[in-house]
Amino acid sequence: MNRSIAAITASGTVLMLSACMGGGGGAGSDDEIELSYAFFAPAESFPGVQMEEWADRLAEETDGQVTVQTYPGGTLMGAGDIYDGVSEGAVDVGLDSPAYDSSRFPFSSVINQPVGIENAQVASATFLDLLLEYEPAEFEDYQIITAFTTEPAYLQTQEPVQDTADLEGQDLRGSGASLPMLESLGAAPVSLSMAEVAENLEIGTINGYVSSREVLRDFSLAEQVGHVTDYPFGVSNSFVAVMDKEDFDALPEDVQKSILDLREEMTTFASEYHDDTNVGEALDWAKSEHGVQTHELDPQVRDELDQQMEQLSKDWVADHSDAGFDAREVLDRMSELADQHAEGLAAEDS
Missing domain, CATH: 3.40.190.170 (Bacterial extracellular solute-binding protein, family 7)
Structure with a gap:
């Protein structure tokens, strides 16, 4: 050709x-x-x-x-x-x-x-x-x-989520890697595009979603969800x-x-x-215009979530055992690079 x-x-x-x-x-x-x-x-x-x-x-x-x-x-x-x-x-x-x-x-x-x-x-x-x-x-x-x-995905829900028990049976929109994550936490994942989220929140098909937080403004979702859980899941x-x-x-x-x-x-x-700009301004707007609240998790709850996320990463390694690359090595290298870049960013901000 x-x-x-x-x-x-x-x-x-x-x-x-x-x-x-x-x-x-x-x-x-x-x-x-x-x-x-x-x-x-x-x-x-x-x-x-x-x-x-x-x-x-x-x-x-x-x-x-x-x-x-x-x-x-x-x-x-x-x-x-x-x-x-x-x-x-x-x-x-x-x-x-x-x-x-x-x-x-x-x-x-x-x-x-x-x-x-x-x-x-x-x-x-x-x-x-x-x-x-x-x-x-x-x-x-x-x-x-x-x-x-994007930034990591965060839970954005109609009711506050402050414990994994709050997720039991909740119908939450996800996509890709977030679907098994939601399932592991006891939620009922629903695969939807972001363009479909507002309508499904309105009719009650879902109770919230997992996504990066700029969607609060970009898709006008702050009008329908009042709560963000401050825990970063995988990159959205x-x-x-x-x-x-x-x-x-x-x-x-x-x-x-x-x-x-x-x-x-x-x-x-x-x-x-x-x-x-994208996320920062969206969060400020969602809080000032629609009263969206961000909820911190207790250390014990964060530790529990960390353990569950670690298991999901192990599952990813197992699922990619024949993908043509060393999945364990790549995951470890990613964590190493992420730590290096996080340290560099913190030094720039100090």
Whole structure:
């Protein structure tokens, strides 16, 4: 298949960079290049803000040689289709969530394990480090442009949850890795998209949900849930932006360098924005406008939850015994990296 990146030259003609063209090929070092970039959620979402910021920074880094046309909100393709779209040449850069398809992205699912990570900054830096260090097979045909995560998932319920007994029989929305977690705690997990949560809360199908906390404002859920339990479960969602590796290699070397120089920078930007603006402002708004309360847990209850979360991580290791990587090693390395990044973040804040 002849796959390509469209690049607009100074003369206004279209140059096709093909990884499969005979006799070599690719853009000249001075050609103007236009890249398309697709994402499934709205531009106002924090990954959408990140993609626009990346486009601006890349244009600046390349002195205007590279421009990026962004397509947020599923205008080109939806969640779960974007990586295939990149492979098929339908889009140059794609941002999708490997957490939505853990069978296809088993390595990436480690970041959703509940190991006590408390914010997106630590989780995102840890996730990118793991992807670059282990170079998992699930991304072998792609160049990773950046990677980041949400904060951990938190219980957000109509009635306060201050003990595991409060979860018995509760119908709670979850997804992915949170479903077995809810089941282990005695709740009745209900698999729903976030877009379906408000309606199901209203009609009483569910009593709450597990998610990162920006949804209180982004989905107007603070009007229907009054309580947040201050205990971080596994990371709620993860995101990886990619280019097809052959197409990336066809770019001029200085453009490749500019893109890679932004990789860690955008991980930091996205996670800081999520923690400080996206989540922080949502919590302030939910409290001031709707009286949402955050409940601390007694140390004994936290210890009990910690033990149950540790068992879930052990189950993940067992479930991935034949996944093509050493799951125990990867989980341990993730915990080690998370501790390092948490210490670094604490030092910056002190």
